[in-house]
Amino acid sequence: MTSDRYREAGVDLTAAETTVERIGKAVRSTHDERVISEHGSFGGLFRLDTPEATETLVASSDGVGTKTKVATALGRYRGLGEDLVNHCLNDILTQGAEPLFFLDYLASSRLDPQVVEEVVAGIAAACRASGMPLLGGETAELPGVYRAGELDIVGTVVGRRAYPYLSQVRPARPGDRLLALASGGLQTNGFSLARTVLEGRYQQPFSGTTVGAALLAPHRSFLTAVRPLLTAGIPVGLAHVTGGGIPGNLPRALPPTVGARVHLGSWEVPEIFAEIERQGAVPPADMRAVFNLGVGFIVVCPAERIGEARKRCPEPLSEIGEVVAAPGVRFV
């Protein structure tokens, strides 16, 4: 998990290797038999043993990156709250978890009650939409830590593993198909690059809206779409496409011995990505390594169950590729 944290944050792993190793060692030094997370998993898994029963709790903390900078530039904060909840929620969904509750943290150099209200309204709306109480949180005013007018928000979701999947069903294997759920935009990743390319153009008309509004398109929750698939025991792997794009996240849903082939052109890429690529002259490989490119979530599905998956899922599933014997993700 630790090295994933670095990869997502864009730290040069080669240089930092020994530090990263030491951090991983420190984290593992706290673990015992109750920690049952698989390697590289999106959420931490904890076995709660009580005299009566055993539950598997799944938890994840995350932020929304520098999407906050676009929100502050446009003065639109509500979406950040939804982004935060849905990002966390999708992370534990990859572990077959139903959300139990959410906690938030919001900090700024100076707390603007209006801003806090908008962010919390967004968090509350997304929590209600997933049937999860906002159980607690903290608001902090930290002058001298944050730049004037900027804020950071952090969310933590706790859920319970409600469905068997992956190791419990069977691991993904060559021939399994990749079914994609649409992201509709950047979700919460790639904003450092996107802002470099598009800063100062947020108000500009773009595709029926503005560049800024397109960038702020909400991070979707995939709970409603994936739940019926989990109920039917269909997925053999689930990936939330966050920082690192498909190559950085799909392998986390696969055994280390296999890989994936992804068919370019097999799904709809939202226009905002073409705009970033064009305006920034960003090489296609970089685009794929940074952005989700329209694929928000990937369900790894046995080939023979695709029809059933499509019938059960309340939204379209694009077949974008398949699991192959060679590790790594190849775009063809």
Next chain:
Amino acid sequence: MTSDRYREAGVDLTAAETTVERIGKAVRSTHDERVISEHGSFGGLFRLDTPEATETLVASSDGVGTKTKVATALGRYRGLGEDLVNHCLNDILTQGAEPLFFLDYLASSRLDPQVVEEVVAGIAAACRASGMPLLGGETAELPGVYRAGELDIVGTVVGRRAYPYLSQVRPARPGDRLLALASGGLQTNGFSLARTVLEGRYQQPFSGTTVGAALLAPHRSFLTAVRPLLTAGIPVGLAHVTGGGIPGNLPRALPPTVGARVHLGSWEVPEIFAEIERQGAVPPADMRAVFNLGVGFIVVCPAERIGEARKRCPEPLSEIGEVVAAPGVRFV
């Protein structure tokens, strides 16, 4: 809980009242019968019903305020990790909870692997000391959000209510005594004021150490001290003395109909507080409203069980006052 968030952050409640009300309303709109937190509680309580059993989970997210600024000024980061864990841990301890697991978030304008390593080492050490795995976390590099060289850290603890107390034993009532556990320093609160007064003097010798080192004295965990009291069902209220000092936190451990009288001089006030008061010419009432003044945690104890409490507790308990019929906290 929402108004506590504001109070701790020092927001003017009079001005922001309607916004605060709207935020509270948004938070409550997500609640259902599974949320069983008492008003103003330090941690959120969630009832987890499974076919086999019912567990009460207790969770809290928090940061360490601008203590990070003192740490960055001195280049000493390890303590921040311990501060973070123990602050969260003590919050849920007030609910009679044993910790289950912890998650962390660390963000900065630029991630310095060395700094991350030190912070995580501190988090891991404090997690090990409380028998709680560091289940997951996130590290984010957010240029343009944080000031150069500054960082924020956020922790989330999840525990389970393992002991009956308060409503389950009986509510606190006039005549109950206040037993204090020593903080040994500022813990993680009051740093905005402390820094204003002492900035630039961190290297100066002070009381066998330096001003900076005295400010960075770790936030203690009270788990080991309080656990044997909870096991014996002694406490009828527990308060973690954080932002807002004793007047801001002790009432959260009491029914709204009663209050407390605190005897000044009945416990040892660490020298760093006298130094802040003197150097900043801070009025005593302000000192009491901002700092813990050496009282890290308060156990509200039936008078007849004080002897037993002292015998069971592995560290000294100072009797600093009693519960009285009139609401509010009065220092005498």
